[in-house]
Amino acid sequence: MGITKTDFMRGIQCKKMLWLDKHKPKLKVIPPEIQMRLDAGNDFGDRAMGMFGEYEEMTIYRPGTTIPDKKAMAERTQEHIKMGTSVICEAAFLYYNNYCAVDILRRTIQGFDFYEVKNAPQVHDQFIKDAGFQYYIMNRCGLNIGHIHIVTHGEDEEHPFVVNDVTEEAKGYSNWVNDNIWDLNRMQKQTDEIQIEPGEQCCKPYECWYYGYCHDGQLSISDISKSNDPLN
Numbered sequence: 001m002g003i004t005k006t007d008f009m010r011g012i013q014c015k016k017m018l019w020l021d022k023h024k025p026k027l028k029v030i031p032p033e034i035q036m037r038l039d040a041g042n043d044f045g046d047r048a049m050g051m052f053g054e055y056e057e058m059t060i061y062r063p064g065t066t067i068p069d070k071k072a073m074a075e076r077t078q079e080h081i082k083m084g085t086s087v088i089c090e091a092a093f094l095y096y097n098n099y100c101a102v103d104i105l106r107r108t109i110q111g112f113d114f115y116e117v118k119n120a121p122q123v124h125d126q127f128i129k130d131a132g133f134q135y136y137i138m139n140r141c142g143l144n145i146g147h148i149h150i151v152t153h154g155e156d157e158e159h160p161f162v163v164n165d166v167t168e169e170a171k172g173y174s175n176w177v178n179d180n181i182w183d184l185n186r187m188q189k190q191t192d193e194i195q196i197e198p199g200e201q202c203c204k205p206y207e208c209w210y211y212g213y214c215h216d217g218q219l220s221i222s223d224i225s226k227s228n229d230p231l232n
């Protein structure tokens with residue numbers, strides 16, 4: 001398998017992080033508050049699927065697991081594109097084994113727009129880079145993508161979604177994705193562990209789940225800030 005959007009973003013933050021994901025994933029320690037945020041994000045994403053009315057969802061799991069069957073999902077997506085389905089959720093694409101699944105792919109007169117749903121009050125640069133990776137894969141798969149959107153939280157339950165157009169910025173990341181994707185593909189397959197000194201990348205833009213492993217079992221940054229918190 002090549003790399004996914006998540007692999008790409010993690011590999012850009014730190015190559016060793018991606019290498020550990022592939023070779024020593026059991027060393028990962030996901031803080032409970034982060035896991036809660038990830039779960040809440042999934043719920044928000046599920047609700048957003050219906051924002052344009054009826055839709056077809058492409059998710060297929062490997063038998064007896066909750067692991068997505070990427071190949072089957074990509075094939076199903078192609079069937080729905082050929083059938084003219086208007087709104088395709090979890091639309092999956094494979095390009096030389098590199099994979100992406102977009103939250104909502106919506107047919108337009110010229111081609112498609114897509115929407116990435118983020119459980120956040122505003123758009124961050126990381127979200128636009130994410131969308132740039134997805135645009136790169138879909139564009140290389142021959143899809144005509146018009147507009148690219150990030151969906152964030154609305155102000156209340158009556159207005160749950162805000163649609164932010166990030167087309168220009170996301171498409172602008174295409175060359176950057178191409179400059180990195182093949183190196184990350186090669187690197188993740190190497191057998192020797194990548195040697196990288198811990199540094200700023202361990203906490204930016206996200207705190208690394210291998211923090212303890214690379215810092216000789218030290219507490220993570222969030223644990224340190226909690227222990228320094230007078231209210232804790």
Ligand code: SF4
Nearest residue numbers: 014017202208211214
């Ligand atoms: S803790 Fe730092 S050096 Fe280690 S994998 Fe994570 S980001 Fe890379």
